Amino acid sequence: MTDPKNVLRELLREHGLTYAEEAGIHLKDTPQPLYRTLVLASLLSARIRASVAVATARALHDAGLRDPRRMADATWQQRVDALGQGGYRRYDERTATQLGDGARLVLDEWGGDLRTVREQADGDVGALSERLRRVPGLGPTGVDIFLREVQDIWPEYAPYLDAKTMQGAERLGLPKDAAALTRLAGDAPRARVAAALVRAALDKDVARDCLTRAGAA
Numbered sequence: 001m002t003d004p005k006n007v008l009r010e011l012l013r014e015h016g017l018t019y020a021e022e023a024g025i026h027l028k029d030t031p032q033p034l035y036r037t038l039v040l041a042s043l044l045s046a047r048i049r050a051s052v053a054v055a056t057a058r059a060l061h062d063a064g065l066r067d068p069r070r071m072a073d074a075t076w077q078q079r080v081d082a083l084g085q086g087g088y089r090r091y092d093e094r095t096a097t098q099l100g101d102g103a104r105l106v107l108d109e110w111g112g113d114l115r116t117v118r119e120q121a122d123g124d125v126g127a128l129s130e131r132l133r134r135v136p137g138l139g140p141t142g143v144d145i146f147l148r149e150v151q152d153i154w155p156e157y158a159p160y161l162d163a164k165t166m167q168g169a170e171r172l173g174l175p176k177d178a179a180a181l182t183r184l185a186g187d188a189p190r191a192r193v194a195a196a197l198v199r200a201a202l203d204k205d206v207a208r209d210c211l212t213r214a215g216a217a
Contacts, residue, residue: 006214007172008184015196015206019044020149023057029153032067034114035106037149038135039099045142046091056086068112071103098137105135123156148194158190168197171207
């Protein structure tokens with residue numbers, strides 16, 4: 001039987017970037033990177049390839065739409081154009097509207113700073129999720145993605161290992177229990193562990209190759 005520690009080590013070696021890192025977001029507990037991660041989570045929650053969502057998050061940044069004020073002030077067409085530049089064409093018109101509405105909600109409800117919603121939730125993941133689901137286009141899946149990505153800078157919500165991460169763990173033969181997975185991961189950043197497990201859940205080739213390398217280690 002393949003050693004679970006080898007499996008996780010190989011997984012993190014090849015697929016251990018967070019989606020925020022892949023999108024060029026230097027995530028820290030400040031307004032702009034948190035907002036960009038929220039937008040990324042919304043893009044990733046649609047039925048579209050993760051690579052397209054990541055490229056689109058970069059395109060929005062390159063177009064200057066990197067904070068809620070700029071996103072809200074942009075025209076609908078400017079948002080559509082930026083989405084198209086990233087390859088997000090299947091949902092571009094609806095998403096352009098949702099991004100504008102979501103930016104205005106973040107500004108009106110939380111002063112443009114997602115740290116406010118963190119303070120309001122006060123460590124209660126249910127309360128935080130309920131508030132975040134008010135953002136148009138995010139939904140439960142987007143909330144899960146956002147919390148997976150921010151858990152190392154919002155440690156009161158760590159480890160955040162949702163159903164999708166557990167699917168990846170099962171495919172790899174790893175423990176399907178958050179506490180056991182956390183012990184197995186040791187000091188590895190929780191967000192990277194979660195992102196790597198999600199990639200294994202989404203792509204059976206990722207899991208197969210990881211198991212092959214771990215068995216040869």
